[in-house]
Amino acid sequence: MAVNVPVPTRQISLSAPFRDQKPGTSGLRKSSKQFETPHYLESFIEASLRVLPGVAGGTLVVGGDGRYGNRRAIGVIARMAAAHGVARLITTTGGILSTPAASHLIRQHQAIGGVILSASHNPGGPEGDFGVKINGANGGPTPESITDAIYAATQQLDGYCILEDAPELALDQPSSQQLGAMAVHVVDGVDDYVTLMQKLFDFDAIAALLKGDFPVAFDAMHAVTGPYATRILEGLLGAPAGTVRNGTPLEDFGGGHPDPNLTYAHELAELLLGSDAYRFGAACDGDGDRNMILGTRCFVNPSDSLAVLTANATLVPGYADGLAGVARSMPTSAATDVVAKQLGIACYETPTGWKFFGNLLDAGRITLCGEESFGTGSNHIREKDGLWAVLFWLNILAKRREPVAQIMAEHWGRFGRHYYSRHDYEAIASDAAHGLYNRVKEMQPGLVGQAFAGRTIATADDFAYTDPVDGSLTSGQGLRLLLNDGSRVVLRLSGTGTQGATLRVYLESYVPPSGNLSQDPQLALGDLITAIDGLAEIKRRTGMERPTVIT
Numbered sequence: 001m002a003v004n005v006p007v008p009t010r011q012i013s014l015s016a017p018f019r020d021q022k023p024g025t026s027g028l029r030k031s032s033k034q035f036e037t038p039h040y041l042e043s044f045i046e047a048s049l050r051v052l053p054g055v056a057g058g059t060l061v062v063g064g065d066g067r068y069g070n071r072r073a074i075g076v077i078a079r080m081a082a083a084h085g086v087a088r089l090i091t092t093t094g095g096i097l098s099t100p101a102a103s104h105l106i107r108q109h110q111a112i113g114g115v116i117l118s119a120s121h122n123p124g125g126p127e128g129d130f131g132v133k134i135n136g137a138n139g140g141p142t143p144e145s146i147t148d149a150i151y152a153a154t155q156q157l158d159g160y161c162i163l164e165d166a167p168e169l170a171l172d173q174p175s176s177q178q179l180g181a182m183a184v185h186v187v188d189g190v191d192d193y194v195t196l197m198q199k200l201f202d203f204d205a206i207a208a209l210l211k212g213d214f215p216v217a218f219d220a221m222h223a224v225t226g227p228y229a230t231r232i233l234e235g236l237l238g239a240p241a242g243t244v245r246n247g248t249p250l251e252d253f254g255g256g257h258p259d260p261n262l263t264y265a266h267e268l269a270e271l272l273l274g275s276d277a278y279r280f281g282a283a284c285d286g287d288g289d290r291n292m293i294l295g296t297r298c299f300v301n302p303s304d305s306l307a308v309l310t311a312n313a314t315l316v317p318g319y320a321d322g323l324a325g326v327a328r329s330m331p332t333s334a335a336t337d338v339v340a341k342q343l344g345i346a347c348y349e350t351p352t353g354w355k356f357f358g359n360l361l362d363a364g365r366i367t368l369c370g371e372e373s374f375g376t377g378s379n380h381i382r383e384k385d386g387l388w389a390v391l392f393w394l395n396i397l398a399k400r401r402e403p404v405a406q407i408m409a410e411h412w413g414r415f416g417r418h419y420y421s422r423h424d425y426e427a428i429a430s431d432a433a434h435g436l437y438n439r440v441k442e443m444q445p446g447l448v449g450q451a452f453a454g455r456t457i458a459t460a461d462d463f464a465y466t467d468p469v470d471g472s473l474t475s476g477q478g479l480r481l482l483l484n485d486g487s488r489v490v491l492r493l494s495g496t497g498t499q500g501a502t503l504r505v506y507l508e509s510y511v512p513p514s515g516n517l518s519q520d521p522q523l524a525l526g527d528l529i530t531a532i533d534g535l536a537e538i539k540r541r542t543g544m545e546r547p548t549v550i551t
């Protein structure tokens, strides 16, 4: 029985505000060391609790991806939440909570929001990164109006409020506890999420597929999806033990980089692309919101994945009535646009960052959305959802009973193919990144056109977006060079890195169904790759002969 023991609240003074707490594309992401600086985490949490509406008397969800610093942060946030009058705090056993499961918990408990502890796909551990994401009452990342207000609050902070000498929370099993006047509920972070998935997908059909000759390899990358995937794939769907690889969450992700792409999930990629042993492969990132999909000798580009899910959605029980509309981030290829056009549904193009889908989802304008950065999701929550995408694919495969590669070939044969690739230049000098970006931005369109011999530039702009729901304007979202034959190059600086700058170069060209659909994307995009390097002087300015990651 929980006992309400009065615990004194203490006001801690800060000698000076922290100046570097501007949230990026997805919350505040810094090195673990930075977060260990005395009062650093507390400063950002104080600012967030001052800005989030409804804190006093409200319910707050807290959890994270299990990385180094997770448990300590939960303790700090709980004591600060209690000091700010939060009535009920919901956290999870071991503090383990994937980003999509957190979004669901917030919605299910009508919480005022949540604090998700993760630096997503960035490495963890004492030498790695930590992060804090603030989600709102709809379960999604807070809009820019809130993140700007949080940042402004950090700039003026002279202290914070925390419970003094409170007992440590017991997180080892589900329980109800009391922290001062605040009730703390420790729940199993997997249960509710699994129930939601069972409502959306045909578990019987997927189980029947997995019982046949259909070996699957899922790589949890020693991150948060391990317990979720093990329960769902090996438990409920009957996949053999061992289907889930690297399934135990570790504080440093086993020293790995939990980013599900061909570089960082290369062991899985080699299994699928280099042999015929598996029919389906997938991986998720640190906090479980990203996904990579593979078939036998077939990599599914994330932009294509969204298009395939859109085209096949009615095969899945949760989407059997069809889709209200779809959305993709600007750098994501237009593969989904073509499908949406054929289906006669709206397709929106938003800036990078899941928060931009929130209003469209809340307004019922879209059902599915996705990004080239391995994120796909729907209106079931307000975050991208890695395991959801895996189950969506398995549901389609269970209904169509065709190999992944055949599904892709048929898709391109019907809609045409958007050859697509992203080249990342990671951790480069910030000056070099901004220098080459500004060089292209300030260039005359005529000069830009010359670089793309034989084609002309239809539009060259810095992408700006007016939210169709609330009218807010977001500008400076990436340089778009749109060519008259429908191909394009986009340059964008990452908003999630913690070291130097990361330049992303997005390359895309469209081939109609009658064209050559089976080229290697790097070859199909070869002339665009050469042209943009010449134009932006990428190699010279970054000092790198090739990108760190090619997707």
Ligand code: G16
Pocket: 025, 026, 119, 120, 121, 285, 289, 290, 352, 353, 354, 355, 371, 373, 375, 493, 494, 495, 496, 497, 504
């Ligand atoms: C975050 C956002 C995504 C966005 C990505 C972009 O991903 O949640 O919506 O696409 O950042 O990253 P960058 O700015 O580096 O290109 P995550 O998985 O890190 O939360």
